[in-house]
Amino acid sequence: MKRLLYLEPYTFAFIGEKEAVIYNTLNSAYIHANLNHPVVRNIIDTLNNPDNGYGIILDDKELEDPEVKSFIYAVRESFSGDLVPFKEGSTKPFIFKPAPYMNNLVEDEDDPDNSKTAGELALQNLCEVTLFLPVNNVQSDDSFYHLQMNHPYNCHNENQLQIEDYATVLHQLFIAGVNRVNVVGTDQLLAFNHLFGNSDTKLYYYTSLSSSIPEQFQIDKPLEIFIHPEEITVETAENIKIHHRDGIVWNFILTSITDVERVDKLNLPEHIDYKYTPYYDGSNMPFFEQHVFNGLDDIIAKPVSRKAIFRRQLLNENFFGKHWIDAAGHVYGNMNCAPVGNIRNGSLKDMATKLLVEKQFPWLLTREIEPCKHCVNRYLCPSVSNYELVMNRYNLCHVK
Ligand code: SF4
The missing domain is CATH 3.90.930 (Outer Surface Protein A; domain 3)
Structure with a gap:
């Protein structure tokens, strides 16, 4: 039979x-x-x-x-x-092979007449924007952190936006319906919050401990504070205990397993919200190989949903729908890539169009690249990350 x-x-x-x-x-x-x-x-x-x-x-x-x-x-x-x-001569049941729905990135089901332009539809995908405020006091050795995380960044441009200029940018983001705005800065965070803290857009602040002033800790918004490896000290732990409030996350930047052990030794109380972020400094690949690279067990430790697989077939889930805008107004699809324009003389719609409709790097960066494109796990693995862009290596895994 x-x-x-x-x-x-x-x-x-x-x-x-x-x-x-x-x-x-x-x-x-x-x-x-x-x-x-x-x-x-x-x-x-x-x-x-x-x-x-x-x-x-x-x-x-x-x-x-x-x-x-x-x-x-x-x-x-x-x-x-x-x-x-299966009975000879009967009809075989038909099951649809799972496949992503291709029409929905630049087409709108609610717009059957296609009255919106491709640019307007591309802009609908913009959901998160990170604004870098002008920074004058970031130490020179900090200057590459922003390529891996939302860390303050001195873009060394004389023609920097002034705090007041951000009103125009925020207005554009509000009109575009952007859900989340990350504001990254140092001494200017307080001034920014003073001027725009009541805006209707959800604001999330980022700064670094070395450039923070205690008044910043009282900003009434979610605030993430980066702590560099050399700042993992007993004094820092005391500072954290004094200044912690709900809404602050203390983010320890780590370059080695020793850094992890040093943070553990601080014995921070349970109510303090803190996390770790590995940082690739160009010389600590063994740390990444041991503690960041994925094995197959990590990749499938939790079920990878149909939706996640479809997303990973079409776009980069780390970068898609996001803009980063530096203090000179340059707009990026990712800080590791060339800018797609400048907010002073281009619209958000133009930038979204370049990244989505014209397919400029990296919104649509999937694992259809060397060497992942030959791998059976390319749609199960998380999308390409900042680490991979910085290292210029796209297989941070132990899978042969
Ligand atoms: S080679 Fe690429 S796709 Fe395959 S497991 Fe490694 S990272 Fe994932």
């Missing part, structure tokens, strides 16, 4: 150069398929063709093959699909 092998719509078949994987998005089951075996190869190729309704009819001979048996057993045991009797 013939049988129908099918996959559930929440299951994906990923094909790499040398192997294929069946991945169940509900329970994170991850099943290897041996592409060197001709019948398994045919099963995978057939399932991968959307015209085949995510199923294949197999005869007794094929089903008796031990490699096929073990593959189908794994699929059924993990609830990723099933094998059912």
